[in-house]
Amino acid sequence: MAGFEDLKAAAGVDFDFSPGAQIPLSGAGGGRTQVSAALAATSYRDGDVRAILEVNDGAKVTDPRISLLEPNLGEAFTRAIETRMLAPDRAPLVQSFGAEPQTVVEHALAAKRIRRQRDRRLTTIMAVLGVLFLPGVLVWLGLFQLRRTLAGAQDKRAGSLGILALAAVFVLIVLFVYNLELGGLLQLYVWALLPAPILGWFLAQRVCERTARNLRAHWSDLLGGGGSGARVPEAVPQNPNDAEAERLRKGLAKISAEQSSNMVHYAGPKGILGMGPRWGRWSLAEDLFPADPQGDMDGFRAWDVARAMYDDLRMVNRGPLHTGGFRTAPELTHWVVRHVGEGAGSISRPDGPHAEGYSMTPIEVQRICNEEHHGANDRHYLGARWVMHDGNLVINYLTRVSVLHRVLRVEFSAYALGPVKGFFLQKPAAKKATTRHPFKPWKKVERELPLVDVKEVVRLAARAPLTWFPAELDKWGGKLSLPEPFGLRHAWAEKPWRHRFMTDDALDTTTPVVREAMRSLLRVLRENRVDVGPFEAKVKGISGAVENPDPKKPDEINI
Template sequence: MAALDDLRRAAGVEFDFAPGAQVPLSGADSGRTGVSHAIASVAYREGVAPDAIREPNDAAEVKSGKFSLLEPNLGEAFTRAIETRMLGDGRKPLIQSFGAEPQTVVEHCLAAKRIRRQRDRRLTIIMVVCGLLFLPGVLIWLGLFQLRRTLAGAQDRRAGVLGQALLALVAALIVFLVIRLPVDGVLRIYLWAVLPAPIAGWFLARQVAERTARNLHAHWSDLLGGGGTGARIPEAVPQNPNDKEAERLRVGLAKLAAEQSSNLTYYAGNQGILGMGVRWASWQLAEELRPRDPGRDIDPFRSWDVARAIHDQLRMLERGPLHTGGFPAPSITHWVVRHVGGAKEVSRPEGPNADAYSFSNIEVQRICNEQQYDSGDRHYLGVQFVLWDGELVVTMMISVTVLHHTLRIEVTAHALGPIHGFFRKKPEGKTKDVRNALKPWKMDKQPLPLVDAKEVVRLAARAPLTWFPARLDKLGGTLSLPEPFGLRHTWATTPWEHRFMVDDALRTATPVLRVAHAAALRVLEENGVDITPFESRSQALSGQVQTAEPKKADEYNM
């Protein structure tokens, strides 16, 4: 129980074991967006090398193992990488996935792992019966397949004519030696069965692997077709108060949800704000604070007063004088932004004013009022729109600073585009062209099994080692995800190639800018500030923003 208590405290949230807990399901309220399902579909992909994940982002690293026969496919490598990176003990902080639901992706990875583990249990039994009892024959066949893969040099290449001839010669020599061994009786019958027994096991293993492959393909197709069901992960439901592994998964999923709602985000130089995309434009209103009435000072106010007024007014963005649809309900958050540059790792909030993964409201107000210059975190008020079923994330960040007698209100626009098309690839069944018996001039498509001979051998060889994942990682290889890692921004593309997405991003800027200026001017007027220069500058910016065009603001044209 002490270990479970430590596990709960590490999450930053208190958990109590509740008898009769239900199986977690990914529902509509937990982020069933197209983006989440597209990313989760990779966990169900079979028959693809893990190197394919480098297509959407070449920063992913695929490490080869000692034996190519034990290397994972894309789905296995992706599932293992996601589970380790997002649920592993002592993992690094994650970047928020705006426009996607990371818990949904992780749940589908766990569901895919569960399907494969059920397959591996059956394959392990087959390996024990047909492999362990006839171990010499299994080693001979595995050696031949490993030799073939070594000659081929890659998972999807053939060994070539010379390689095939060499393999046939070696196999014939082994069969000849087995038959000619000078033994009699039961030992002779056993030796004659050494080579055929693994073949019978291979046939059974092929049936198991084919059923599982079709199941995985069905999940893959459903997720990309818009009809994906919730991921079932009953192993995350503790069966008793001492079920440490289930409690670890449950707490890990809770930590993931808490980190997703953190109010700390990171500015990474010309990459923009991680998770929100690059800054493509900015507008600044900076004028002198002068009293409206001669001989009387302005009433004292703070940056937080202006930021809070803008926050309250932004909540009215979804309302308008005409019933035209307009803005959906935005997400409005007071962000603490930390500069990380090109760092490969980010840090979580620290100090007495940090609660789990977020800064307290008091600390956010202090940063807004006091940390406007020199080193340290900065405060931004963000209004965010998640559009196109998560494919487009438009974020307007507003900062309020006061230096000497100058009040500056800066509005910057960030956009995160669609995920890479790699995640939209649907499963394709294997077929071959055959001539129609009744119409010889016509060719028909004949379906082929999803799992071929070499794939069955790979799965059977890996199955007993799946109970020792760390050892299997060393022998077969691993996939390392790009850092700093976040499910959404890691594989995002630019939105500027989609006309309607560009229109949505550009149209968002004008209303947000005008609301921010109107709310700020009201606070200034209430505190006795001469708003004449602010109004003039605001009107100029209001006209300028109508010609807003996407440009690389974070590169400063240098």
């Protein structure tokens, strides 16, 4: 079992040895939300890769050296997700609250497998017809590359001048081949050099069309809510020396482990990465005096207050009436918050003797809560989180308790992360063309076009043999780089304030959470014989302020 212990230590998670299939299956953990499905569906999409730059300008697309090898959106997204989230030496990830990053990665691997099966068939066709009639294939590839250079790589028309130039080049090539003084079988072979690749294109077009329909079916099913979980048999080792499967398995386990880390990062006006911007802040600060002027108050620590709030907030979904209320209890976490700055390009995870996997040890969290109140980088916050609207709204309330001299300060902060941008919710549309009726020219007829046109078949056939060398394909065809620090959920999120019900839910949740936390505070103070009179007056003021909270930008200080 030593091997499993090493893997557990590396991944930071436990393993299930109960009977049953060990093939990873996405959605098994209850993560089949609309957000997870929308992000996962991107791996199956087609279209222009640069469209994703419109939803986050932090992403980058490298221009191709050979435009014929440029990836489409789904290919580039799949490659970017795999390299960013499964590479052994990858940078730390931001937690994806309200989504399951492992589900998205598994669908990326599933989409890669579908394309890899297509590329095997295309490579076979290229090997048979491409090698046998290599000069003709090179001529056709050169013509299509010339067309893409004239038109631009993004499906723009070359224009009449470009088409005339291509036609002239093609005619010259045909005349040159026809006038070669050859005879016998060699002449027949030379004459077949140009027509033979057309047969290969016909076979390749059928393969590409079938795969395109398969990919679009997955895309549509995920956005329609009926998609099945992605199976990733590549992550199941077939033998003890299956290094690639072991790499994928460890990578998926690390994603789950990092998702449960208790460290988050504050990025200035961006708020806490993964939780969204801070939209509300309320604080209470008062001097500590004993209830009996002639006596002393009991000694207590900030952790005692935080722990009491934790115990009471667990029950906030229970009320005196059998109506309304929260559907679920909040997810409560003792967070360690580390400041990284607004323009930070990376984050860090705990290491050293105080780390346990990707998290701080409970003892270290308690120490930070009790001791790190002033001048330290890491701070303790008690967090309460709700994920609502099928993952489209993530609201977090963070409470910090600190003591400076005699002043006890309790700060409440509210964060909100809205839905993913509408770009990820676009469903596949059939390709159609409107033409005039052949016998009734006054009528227009709409007909459905193939999903894969001539140019796309040539592009896929040219890329197919190179898919087994992804680094070279990235070099010559370009690639997508994801925005950093990267997290699947917050990178594509909108603000929730344009959605009426999301806004109501975020604002309405504030009152019971803050009031329950303040009741916990007063109880701890009374138990430790502290004069609560001044605190009660402040509590009443905050209690009134949170009745009608107004979203603001407390982290944007214009000085």
